[in-house]
Amino acid sequence: MTENSEKDDFSTAEELEAKRAFTTGENFHARKLLGLHKLGNGQYRFRVWAPNAEKVWVVGDFNDWQVTDVMTCDGSCGIWEATLSTPKPGDLYKFRIQQKGGNVIDKFDPFSVKFEKRPNNAAEIYTLQEKKWKDGLWHARKKRSNYFRRPLNIYEVHSSSWRHHDDGTPYSFSDLKETLIPYVKEMGYTHIEFMPLMEHPLGASWGYQLTGYFALSASYGTPEEFQDFVEACHLQNIGVLLDWVPGHFSVNNDALAYYDGTPQFEYTDPDRAKNIRWGSLNFDLGKPQVQSFLISSLLFWLETFHVDGIRVDAVSNMIYRDYDEGPWLPNHEGGNRNLEGYYFLQKLNAVVKKDYPEALMIAEESSSETQVTGLIETGALGFDFKWNMGWMNDVLRFYEMDPIHRKHHFELVTFSFMYMLNEHYILPLSHDEVVHGKKSLMHKMWGDRYKQFAQLRNLYTFMMTHPGKKLLFMGSEWGQFLEWKYDEGLEWVDLDDALNHAMQQFTRQLNQFYKDERALWELDDVWETLEVIDADNREESVLSFIRHGKRKTDFLIVILNMTPVERRGFTIGVPYKGTYREVFNTEMAEFGGTWQSHNPDCVSQPQAFKQYTETISTTVPALGVIILKPEKIKVTRKRTSGKGAGES
Template sequence: MSDSETAVTTQSYLFNTGRGFQSQDYLGCHWEADDQVSFRVWAPQAQAVAVVGTFNDWQPTALTLVGTTGIWQGRLTDVQAGDLYKFQITSQRGEKQLKIDPFAQQFERKPGDAAVVLKPVARQWHDSLWLARRKKSHPENRPINIYEVHLGSWRRHDNGDYYTYAELAAELIPYAHQMGYSHVELMPVMEHLLDASWGYQQLGYFAPTSRFGTREDFLSFVDQCHQANLGVIVDWVPGHFIRNYDALYQYDGTPTYEYADPDRADNRRWGAWNFDLGKTQVQSFLISSALYWLNDCHLDGLRVDAVSNMLYLDYDEGREGQVNQYGDNRNLAGIAFLQELNTEVFQRHPDVLMIAEESSAYPQVTGRVDQGGLGFNFKWNMGWMHDTLDFFEMDPLYRHDHFNLLTFAFVYMFDEQFILPFSHDEVVHGKKSLMHKMPGDRYNQFANLRTMMTYMAAFPGKQLNFMGSEWGQFLEWRDWSQLEWVDLKDPLNHQMQQFTAALNQLYHANRPLWELDHQPAGIIYSNTDDAASSTFGFIRQAKRKYSFVVAAFNFVPVERRQYRIGVPYPGEYELLLNTEAKAFGGTWTQLETTFTAIDEPYKGQPASFEVTLPAMGALLIRPSKVKGESKK
């Protein structure tokens, strides 16, 4: 057996046994050393398979079945870079169907979905310094402040055309950097046909969408982000795929990537097909996809969409009562897949982010796999998000009776390693923008929004905000048009944007706000039991004993004078942030900038000081020289 035949046998074996985690390097379209182009596709139940494309005038060239592997292959000459192609699958019933290449790394622009032949290019990356810095510490101990972006609607040209990856690099990267974000999280950039799906109905699991340019253009965008000290996270959808019959559905004429049971295959909630996560070839396909984006595209993390759909047999509509062999509703194959996915990712990239968008109370989502957990290192805190928005949407007159919406999150905040998300899902489909959710007149809406954003920055957990919220866009998000950048001509919107930038930079510069996010030592409870006055306060602690930030909040439009705050040490303290500063759109023209804590115990703390707590506002304060702190 030749070396090439041995390689084919090995790769086929790995793919079929669920261990082929670089399957894109074998399946799909590849340029060979002799300038021939190989085509390989998995279609185990097909009667025949052929490749068609611009290189053969879309007339079928037959491929050959490789033993009992279910993989068909062939080599062609006269294929050029940029040629388009598909596979023609003949089912056992003799029906012919043109299908996409599941492993294609670039597709033609919609509405077409033919794959593009790519000639391999040795890319020169320029992000080695970023990657080296990324390896120095675990992400749990770093400041993570994510700007969630939908590339198709962040900006558009006046005629409605998309910005290209190059144009987005020129404008989005410096903007996100200037605003003080640590990462951008891109709503799915994997190839998809329907704009209205926002990318969650995916077609190509290895291909950046051609809407904005080529694969190389996308890689350049990521490279430039890293050079600007900006991480890149992308939403990834391993639970379900697009319904289109020329995509993955019944790929060889039978259920191939989806469940054989049509009821389990049908995802009614999202109008998609569910992957059969217990099938070994599907495991190879999906884990290869995840590792491709992390390895080949240098991404800093994946936000895994709709994890609950993979954890429960009865998650979808109309599936009530479905149980496994143990009599409960867990999807054992889905759980095993997620554990395998995270195990393989972190063996290769211990410094990346694997973020679960998981909406239930499933335990140990961020727990270790060897201890029964799913193995993610972060989970969106959906409970905190819903409760916080419910509280801030409420008329301040009634907030004192609903402080449990704020305090309940303290009960479970260390159960998982959380990210606090104000995501796209909360500002669409009639839910209103964050700004529009806030009660009161326009001035009070901005005051509420500034206070809520400060509450997020102070609460334990990393953070994520969707584009447009940083300046308080009033209209809810629309995927078909750009953000309302014209808002920034309004002084209040402009000042809100300046506030967000200042808050983000403050967050990054103060270790207490992120260093111990997931440890009980990272928070000290102080003024958390004064619901009657609708005020609230706590202390965030860093590893260093005397490094902490005092956070105090007033959730009603009534100024609180001589408001006492308990702190661990007497001494001198300084103001970090007053959300009601004139520069941010507030009313305070003169700020209290220094405070002296005396040996007067208060709220369980040995010392305390008084402040004027602004109406519908928040203060962040830190020690400047406290008793007991070494001069060194």
């Protein structure tokens, strides 16, 4: 954001154009028009969109919350306006609206960038100053990189429950700057993804029922603190992603809900407006002013805070009329697609990519009926990445299972190889999987405590070696046993335990291994990245495959043992004659396992195994994973074709 964006210095012609564009869904910087702006003469101008209101006043500390400051309406666009000289910085204010039908209610400013702390929600007289950013090198590097073929390993964070002070208060972003950033850097993650930071009235919603779409929640600190946090991340080569919720919003009466007494932000049809599943209201995504509002919100976070990308929450709710639990009607074509939501998301991604081509646009979407990632011109929604919910559900179901039954359900860990490039995927082990009685990732694992840690290491290694980008929720990196609690800090005391501490160090080394090994991300978006060695060994429940880099000699062999039985003399096919060295073993003592040393190097033998003419034999630890790398090989074999990803 430029320093002028907080000031209302429009010419008459510019103001008319800004209002016209807002009403046609083309004003993507609507916060420069609406909300609160300081004028050059020290006065403040207030503007609010309330097209069906009968009267509107500005009320606040500066007029004792009385209806003395009346706003006037531009009837052509439904925007009310007042210019006042009495407010001073720090004063609180709202808009008192006589809604259609005569009801009078105080509403918050939808375009405010700063509110008082919840449960109160008055906006603050506040001017966001221009920041002189120092992260130019970070952004220059982003422009030169292809994020589809770069490592992307995300640490998902709920900012107010990552860590608490001794008195129980959560860390602010000033605190997180000094603690979270060094921790993420030490642990080897490439990005932090925050659950919604925008203003919301109830902590129990985790931020997914928003009110202030342009405001950092006052509970988390000031906008300047968050700007400084993002800058500090970039100086440490860490990206920052934000969750954002454009599909539905809070039902609170003093917020967006039926703002002017009519369906203003929500659908006119009450069945479409009501979101039963989340107890919220759905945006009317076909209304031009709503499109201007939402797209302006997203661009505001990219511009003002230099964040590197946005994860759009609950996309399925936006693109399917029958996603919710209530009654629904087909669209005019007779189908279940919410055409307004579909075209809005295409428009959103097109606008973002025009101005910020390097910004990551990520979708949380659980169906397979709509192409989410890819070019809009081909009918896709235009996102860069999609959470792979199918992989997540399948693998967690598999790892929760008693190993004696896993041979009967082996497709749960192999089926994703068949569709791994249908979209550009992120493999998420997210906050949704460690709440509401689902148990923590550690607690989901089968067996006694030792076996649970062994399987957690196995699971994380499978995620890291499976094609796709990665995401892990905070606390899972050391195997926190308790479910996540949004109003408490993580169980850092766990790290006094030797196994939890070893698990944390395992995750750190696995993250670094992922970044170091180009074969795990260099060809992440092409079928040649994966070559299945053996996906048919159900009886022993051992899965083996190869991840390829660009060079023929740059590849890794991954062998996962899904049972508590050590496999000695275990034989698999290999692509080339030569020597293979074990470079990673999840059962090393330093990780909490029992192995004191790695397997000896494997020398291939001329023996047929499926499509291979050479084999190696080694020991695969119980519930463990080993990764081998070619040490000395003779490249005489033509690489398996792209069909290898689906072969068995």
